[in-house]
Amino acid sequence: MTTAPGEHANPFSDPDLAEDQREFVAESTLSVGRDASLTLGTDTLIVLDEAFARREPLNCCGLFPRSKTTRAIPFFNILWAELSDFELTIHHAHPVSKNIVRVAFINYNIEKTDRALAASWTERLLDRAYGASQRRKRIKVLVNPFGGKGSAPKWYMRDIEPIFAAARCEIDVERTQYNGHAVEIAENLDVNSWDVVACCSGDGVPHEVFNGLGKKKDAAQALADVAVVQLPCGTGNAMSWNLNGTDSPSLAALCIVKGLKTPLDLVSITQGDRRTLSFLSQSVGIIAESDLGTENLRWMGSARFTFGFLVRLVGKTTYPCDIALQLENDDKSIIKAAYRQERDSTGPSPSSRRPDPVHHHPHQHSNPAQPAPHSAAGLPPLRHGTINDTLPSSPSWSALSPYPHLGNFYAGNMSYMAASTPIFPCALPSDGCLDLVTMDGTISRLSALRSFLAVETGRFMDGENVSYRKVAAYRIVPRGSGRPQAGRFGRWMGRWGVGGGSAGGARQGKEEGYISIDGERVPFEGFQAEVHRGLGTVLSRSGKVYEGDMVH
């Protein structure tokens, strides 16, 4: 580089770089009319517009002063941008309160001479707005008419559909007519016609959709091709909390529009001669009872679960069982380290991480749930047999061991089980493992209560009385009649009809315990669970971890 005499060469300025920057600014900014411009910023679209600032006082000429207004619209909120003959229209999700977004738009005339420029700029905007997320998703919507105490259809029309429409999604809406209807709809779904099945419901309908897809002849392919998502319209909206970080229908709709395809472990549950798929959780003991065994306390609303839980906790209720595990890790600090590594990684895009036979996760000693190759037809074969087979003799399985004082058996595939309830903070969508929490029912009431209170902070797993393990498969068989054993207080509470164990006669004529699979009650008898790594597909914000990270 030569410098003319008298010129001050700036040793830090690189003319090539300056030229690059000029080009970058020219490419990022689109002038729209004389007084406005649209600029692609780092994470936002910057709208600079000259407008009459009507709130300002009139100037000395009796006119409103002209001033520039600047707005930043996050790319995440941009739903669509379209250039017609002479007009550019950008639809976006505009926050009207902390938990509600509504469709809004801006539009500008484009000079004929600027049209080519505007076309390439619009494409760049859509690139930034969608990133790796698929545009114009084809969404089969299932609305549970009873979801949200009957409000789901209204919420769909008001909060969700306008967002899908503005994002140019292809939509077909169907109401579920009866229990199990979503299983049939999913089983008969033409998977080539839809990218997403969106359930305006609680967690029950997505459970049915996974199972319906699982009944197809080409189940594994269908489960890989179609993403199952929840638009939170039920009482239990755990799926949306984990994947969208919200239970707001309009925010969740935006998250679905922008969601990244993410493989999700699914769990085969064999019980009796049935095989079902679980996507969320399995529980035996205090959680299942507190959830399912407190129907008589519905008048309490959401406090019902907490109350039922505390009664059993104070009552020191135990649920004697025999348990065998295919254990992957039982060291909490290693489990946390592996979680952090996955969270902080900048690995390949999620869709390229669908399981293959050579993929290993760092926290697994061995190769746990040997990734099942997607068989051409039906679900992957069971590697460990069913509950009716003899227990696998592989050294990776522990023997069926007695847990005479079991108070809580809770296996989770996702982190949050409800709002502010990250029971399984280290759960990962497709690590091939369930996170398993077990607690004795005989621990002191104070430490049990401390554990309970630590849930919201994510520190529950740290409690010394809480066992937190990664397992790839397990078998659990309730002992004897399955009647929970209540302590003295539990028996006393039982007499008042608020649970705490059957010994006091709380459940006359129905001496059964509770087992919950994804929040649905199943018979109180032994079952076996086996994880299929990344068998299912969901849409998530991050593409790799659940929302509401609580691991420090």
Ligand SMILES: Nc1ncnc2c1ncn2[C@@H]1O[C@H](COP(=O)(O)OP(=O)(O)OP(=O)(O)O)[C@@H](O)[C@H]1O
């Ligand atoms: N039209 C219908 N009539 C009766 N049951 C239905 C209908 N549509 C769906 N269901 C059933 O409702 C159940 C609950 O589903 P959903 O996922 O909406 O909510 P949930 O959070 O599990 O429960 P809640 O009803 O308390 O919100 C599912 O088992 C589903 O089969």
